[in-house]
Amino acid sequence: MLYREAGQFKASYQEDAQIFPIRQDRVGFIALLAFFFVVVPMIANQYWLQAILTPVLIFSLAALGLNILTGYAGQLSLGSAAFMAVGAFATYNFMLRIDGIPFLVAVVLGGLCAAGVGILFGLPSLRIKGFYLAVATLAAQFFIVWVLVKFPWFSNYSSSGVITAQEINILGFAFNTPETKYLLTLLVVTVLALAAKNMVRSTTGRKWMAVRDMDVAAEVIGIRLMRTKLQAFAVSSFYCGVAGALYAYTYLGTVEPEGFNLDLSFKILFMIIIGGVGSILGSFLGAAFIVLLPVFLNIFLHSFVGAALPPGFGSNLELMIFGGLIIFFLIVEPHGMARLWQIGKEKLRLWPFPH
Amino acid sequence: MKFSLRKSMVVGAAVTGLLATGYAAAQEQFVGLASYRVGPFGSNGASLYGGWIDYMQMVNERDGGVNGVKLTWEECETEYNNARGVECYERLKNRGATGNSVFQPLSTGITYSVLDRVAQDKIPMVTIGYGRTDAADGRVFPWVFPMITTYWSQASAIVNYIGSKEGGNEKLKGKKIALLFHDSAYGRESHAVLDKLAERYGYELTKIPVANPGNEQQAQWLQIRQLRPDYTILWGWGVMNPTALRTAARTGYPREKIVGVWWSGSEEDTIPAGDAAKGYVAAGFNPAGKNFPVVQDIQKHVYAKNRGNMEDKDRVGSVLYNRGVVHGIITVEAMRVAQEKFGKGKPLTGEQMRWGFENLKIDEKRLAALGASGFMPEMQITCEDHEGAGMVKFQQWDGAKWNVVSDWVKGDRQLVRGMIEESAAAYAKEKGITPRDCSKEM
Structure with missing residues (x-):
C-alpha cells in the first residue's frame, strides 16, 4: 500500500538511471543515512559506537571489497585480510614518513598500495580459475603477513612488529572521540559504498559480470580479460586496503600483522556468502550478521543460562548455535540475506492484498 | 521463511535490555574477565581463568571478600580474537558499581588492541607474562602493568x-x-x-x-x-x-x-x-603442584563445596591453573593495597585500583601469609618499574x-631495563607522550 511506485513516471534518462528509481527507496535511504549520521551519534553510547557499529562498518567495507572481486568479477580470493594489512601498514608508513600528510590522503595512498599488491597477486587469475585461484590468493595471505613480520622497516623497527596508529587530524580537527571516529568511518564507508554501487551499474561492473558469467563469451564480445580481471583485483584490494587502514586508525589503534590472518580472510568470505554474493547491500548485512551474532549470543547465554551451565559449555554452545544458524540461513536462502531483503520488498509491493 | 514480529521484538528487547542494565550493587568489586574457552588456545584459557576464578571464589568464601567487599565477575568470550577482545573490553568496562577494576586479556594481541583505550577509560591493564614488554616503563605507560616478568x-x-x-x-x-x-x-x-x-x-x-x-x-x-x-x-x-x-x-x-x-x-x-x-x-614464574597452602585452601573452601570452576578437577594444580591463581592473588592484593589508602570496605574505581597496582608489594612474609611461599616470586611495583620481579x-x-x-x-635487570627504557622512550616520542615524573607521584 505504502510501497508502490504507481504514478511515478520517469521522464528523463537521468531519472531512469538513478540508483533508487522508486521514491520510497530514495526517501528510505536518505532517512537511513540521516539516522546513522545524526541520530546514532546522539543516542548511542561508547559501547555501541566503538565495539559494535565501527567494526561492522569496517568489515562491511572489507566485505564490499571482496564482493566486488568474488561476487561481481567471479574471482575467488582468500587474501582479503592480507590486503587489509597492506592498507593499514602502508597508511601507517605514509603518516610516519611524510611530514604533515593529510590523513585521508594517506588512507587513499594506503589503499592504492593495496591495489598495487592486489594486481600483482591477481596476475595468476589470467591462467587459473575457481578453487585453484583461491589457493593462489592464499599465497598472498601468507606471504604478505610474513613480509610484514620479516622486515622490521614496515613497523618502524618496533620490537614486537606492531604499529600504533598516529592521531587522526583533519584540517585541524582531531578525531579522537568515539563519536568522531565513528562518523569518519561512516563517511568513508558511505562514499566508497556509493562509488561501488555506481561502479557495478556502469560499464566497468557489466564487464566484470560478463567475465564472471562466462569469460570466453566475454572475450568474444570484445572485453579484454586481463584488464577487466586486474581492474577487479585492484578495486577490490583498494577497498580492503582502506578498510584495513580504518581498522587500524579508527577501530583498534594498535595492530599486529598476525591480526590479519587467514581466519579474518575466511570471516570476510563468510560475510559475503551469508550476506549475498554479488550484492552491495549483502556486504553490509553479512558483516553485521557475522560480527554481531556471536556477540549477542555471548551476552544472551551469559546472562540467561550462563550460571546454570559449566563455564566452558556456554562458549561452545555459542559456536554451535552460530554454526547452526549459518547452515539454516544457507538452506532457506542460498543467495544470502540480500535476497531475503529483495523477496521482502517484492512482498511489500503487494501488501496488504496479495493475489 | 517467516519471522514472527512479536517474537523478534521480544528477543530484541531482551538483548537491548541486557546491554543497558548495569549490575548495580554496593560493596561489590567487579572484575571483568575477557576469557577464552574455545578456539585454538581454549584449553589454556580454561585452566588459567579457572584458577583465577577459583581464587576469587575462595576469597569470597573464606574471608567474605576483600575487607568485606565481595568480588563479582563476569566472563566474556574472546576466542583469542582481537576484535572480540575489544568488544569484551567495551562491554565489561562500565559493569559493576565502580566499573571494571582491571583488564587482563591473556592475549598479547588484545593487549595491543586496547592499549590506548585503557588510558582513556582509566582502567588498569595487567598483563602477567605476555603483552608489551616496554610497558614495564611506568613513566610512559601509567596504565599498563606487565607484571612479574617480561x-x-x-x-x-x-x-x-x-x-x-x-x-x-x-x-x-x-x-x-x-x-x-x-x-x-x-x-x-x-x-x-x-x-x-x-x-x-x-x-x-x-x-x-x-x-x-x-x-x-x-x-x-x-x-x-x-x-x-x-x-x-x-x-x-x-x-x-x-x-x-x-x-x-x-x-x-x-x-x-x-x-x-x-x-x-x-x-x-x-x-x-x-x-x-x-x-x-x-x-x-609459578611452579605446578597442589601442595601449596593456597591451592589447598581452594580445594577446601571451593571444591569441597562443589563451587569450583574447573570441569576437569585433575587440572587443579597444573602450571596454567596455578598461573591463574597468581593472577587472582595479584588482583586481590592490589585491591587490599588500594583499600588501605582509599578506605577499607569500599569498592574501588579504576583509578584507585591503578594506585593499588603501582604500590603493590608482595614480600616473603606476605607470600607466607597468603600460603604462596615459593608459589610466585616476591615482587615490588613502583611508578618507574611496572615489572616488579623479573624472576623465573x-x-x-x-x-x-x-x-x-x-x-x-x-x-640481567640492568641490561633489560636499559632496553625497556630505550624502547619506551621511542614509543613516547612517536606518540608525543611526556613521561611522568615519578618523584611527583605519591
Whole structure:
C-alpha cells in the first residue's frame, strides 16, 4: 500500500538511471543515512559506537571489497585480510614518513598500495580459475603477513612488529572521540559504498559480470580479460586496503600483522556468502550478521543460562548455535540475506492484498 | 521463511535490555574477565581463568571478600580474537558499581588492541607474562602493568640458567645455543636480548624459525642435529611445543638440553608429547603442584563445596591453573593495597585500583601469609618499574609431573631495563607522550 511506485513516471534518462528509481527507496535511504549520521551519534553510547557499529562498518567495507572481486568479477580470493594489512601498514608508513600528510590522503595512498599488491597477486587469475585461484590468493595471505613480520622497516623497527596508529587530524580537527571516529568511518564507508554501487551499474561492473558469467563469451564480445580481471583485483584490494587502514586508525589503534590472518580472510568470505554474493547491500548485512551474532549470543547465554551451565559449555554452545544458524540461513536462502531483503520488498509491493 | 514480529521484538528487547542494565550493587568489586574457552588456545584459557576464578571464589568464601567487599565477575568470550577482545573490553568496562577494576586479556594481541583505550577509560591493564614488554616503563605507560616478568627478562634469565648449568656465565664462551622460535612477533621478542648477551658472553646463537602453527619441524631439527648445539631454547606456542619435543626425540637430541619458555612449559605441552618430554626443562614464574597452602585452601573452601570452576578437577594444580591463581592473588592484593589508602570496605574505581597496582608489594612474609611461599616470586611495583620481579623458576618434566629444579633465577635487570627504557622512550616520542615524573607521584 505504502510501497508502490504507481504514478511515478520517469521522464528523463537521468531519472531512469538513478540508483533508487522508486521514491520510497530514495526517501528510505536518505532517512537511513540521516539516522546513522545524526541520530546514532546522539543516542548511542561508547559501547555501541566503538565495539559494535565501527567494526561492522569496517568489515562491511572489507566485505564490499571482496564482493566486488568474488561476487561481481567471479574471482575467488582468500587474501582479503592480507590486503587489509597492506592498507593499514602502508597508511601507517605514509603518516610516519611524510611530514604533515593529510590523513585521508594517506588512507587513499594506503589503499592504492593495496591495489598495487592486489594486481600483482591477481596476475595468476589470467591462467587459473575457481578453487585453484583461491589457493593462489592464499599465497598472498601468507606471504604478505610474513613480509610484514620479516622486515622490521614496515613497523618502524618496533620490537614486537606492531604499529600504533598516529592521531587522526583533519584540517585541524582531531578525531579522537568515539563519536568522531565513528562518523569518519561512516563517511568513508558511505562514499566508497556509493562509488561501488555506481561502479557495478556502469560499464566497468557489466564487464566484470560478463567475465564472471562466462569469460570466453566475454572475450568474444570484445572485453579484454586481463584488464577487466586486474581492474577487479585492484578495486577490490583498494577497498580492503582502506578498510584495513580504518581498522587500524579508527577501530583498534594498535595492530599486529598476525591480526590479519587467514581466519579474518575466511570471516570476510563468510560475510559475503551469508550476506549475498554479488550484492552491495549483502556486504553490509553479512558483516553485521557475522560480527554481531556471536556477540549477542555471548551476552544472551551469559546472562540467561550462563550460571546454570559449566563455564566452558556456554562458549561452545555459542559456536554451535552460530554454526547452526549459518547452515539454516544457507538452506532457506542460498543467495544470502540480500535476497531475503529483495523477496521482502517484492512482498511489500503487494501488501496488504496479495493475489 | 517467516519471522514472527512479536517474537523478534521480544528477543530484541531482551538483548537491548541486557546491554543497558548495569549490575548495580554496593560493596561489590567487579572484575571483568575477557576469557577464552574455545578456539585454538581454549584449553589454556580454561585452566588459567579457572584458577583465577577459583581464587576469587575462595576469597569470597573464606574471608567474605576483600575487607568485606565481595568480588563479582563476569566472563566474556574472546576466542583469542582481537576484535572480540575489544568488544569484551567495551562491554565489561562500565559493569559493576565502580566499573571494571582491571583488564587482563591473556592475549598479547588484545593487549595491543586496547592499549590506548585503557588510558582513556582509566582502567588498569595487567598483563602477567605476555603483552608489551616496554610497558614495564611506568613513566610512559601509567596504565599498563606487565607484571612479574617480561619476555626480555625471561630470555636473560634463561641464559643465566644455562650459564649456571655450565658453571658460570663466563663458561658460555664458544658454546652453541640454538633458539627454536615461533615465527611471529611473540617468537621474535627474544632476539634483541639474546643477541646482546651473545656479544657479551661469546656464545654462538643460531635462530631457527618455525612457521605457525609448527606441527611440522623435520627440517628444523635436522638443522639442529647438524649444528649440535649445547642447548636449545624452545620459544614455542601451542601445538609447536609437543611437536618439538617429539621431533627432538626422533632426531636423538637430548631433552635435558632443551630449555623452554613459560608458554612452552605446561602440562598441555608435555603430556601430548608422551615419553619424549621426559627430562625437558622449562621456565615459569609459578611452579605446578597442589601442595601449596593456597591451592589447598581452594580445594577446601571451593571444591569441597562443589563451587569450583574447573570441569576437569585433575587440572587443579597444573602450571596454567596455578598461573591463574597468581593472577587472582595479584588482583586481590592490589585491591587490599588500594583499600588501605582509599578506605577499607569500599569498592574501588579504576583509578584507585591503578594506585593499588603501582604500590603493590608482595614480600616473603606476605607470600607466607597468603600460603604462596615459593608459589610466585616476591615482587615490588613502583611508578618507574611496572615489572616488579623479573624472576623465573625452572622446572623439569619427569614424565608425569613438573619438578622444580632451580631457585628463582634473575635476569640481567640492568641490561633489560636499559632496553625497556630505550624502547619506551621511542614509543613516547612517536606518540608525543611526556613521561611522568615519578618523584611527583605519591
